[in-house]
Amino acid sequence: MVLLSPSISGIQDLLTICERYADSHGLRYNASKSELLVFKAGTKSYPRTPQVKLGNTPLKIVEEFKYLGHWVTSSLTDNKDIERERRALAVRSNMLIRRFARCNRNVKITLFRAYCQSFYTCSLWINYTQKTYNALRVQYNNAFRMLLGLPRHCSASGMFAEARTDGFHAIMRKRVASLLRRIAGSPNSLLETVAGREDSPFHYYWNKMHMLRT
Known part of the structure; x- marks a missing residue:
């Protein structure tokens, strides 16, 4: 479970509500497995973060945590999550290259599509360095070359x-379009409002980061 608030006092209030609910239902939160992450506002930082307690136990303050397989950082950058995906892709592609070297071309392409094109949560990547992004793209291209036994510098x-089969940029565009389509079709009133305004900052930022950076 994730709680979000624009202030420390707000987070403490939300935790108090959770504690009351847990007490009334015979439950207890594990403070040792709970963490506090403070998002940075640009270059602004605070020398000291006030304590936030869960069951009289101060929560551990972290700079990053993994939520549903996606790395969230205090700086709101996606470099760490992109690197996670690059490493995972390297493991999966090496497994295919090693185990299925004797298979024919069509089988290898089918396996590549199944194991190397997922890019979990890639539609959420908006703040990253080009170096990290390119490293993932190169890993993807080289995995396909090695699996099919193609020259290293072929197009x-x-x-x-x-x-x-889809190249790297084609996959990114499809994932982003899929997320936008699901947001637009969501029954949630907040998401519907955001998706319904093409002149909103949300659409401007999304188009700038995804549609024009390929």
């Missing part, structure tokens, strides 16, 4: 077109 766009 990435050409090899994906010949194999009739």
